[in-house]
Amino acid sequence: MLHVLLVRYTVPADEVTPHVPGHVAYLERHHADGTFLLSGQTVPDDLGGVILATGPRERVEKVAAEDPFAVAGVAAYEIVTVNPGRLHEELRVLLTGTDR
DSSP states (O other): OEEEEEEEESSOHHHHGGGHHHHHHHHHHHHHTTSEEEEEEOSSGGGEEEEEEESOHHHHHHHHHTSHHHHHTSEEEEEEEEOOSSOOHHHHHHHHSSOO
8 A cells, every 4th residue: 555644743843853853763764764755854944854655554643653653642643545546657666667
């Protein structure tokens, strides 16, 4: 499954800043293990961020709950699960490991 994780700040940006190093390490860890396919700031950046994740929803929910932002209460996650109906061929290979 594919999941869009909307990460929304729940406090002013200056209260988020001390948790950024832990959040970046968290992102790097889950990009490396293949759970996160994309992550980035919203525009404007004071809204939060977006993560594209893959895997069972239960696992993605558990991973989201471990984000230092969520643990510290400075951001909240909304997870939208998507059942892709049409995919660009290159994305299909990335998500399924097959070209058909």
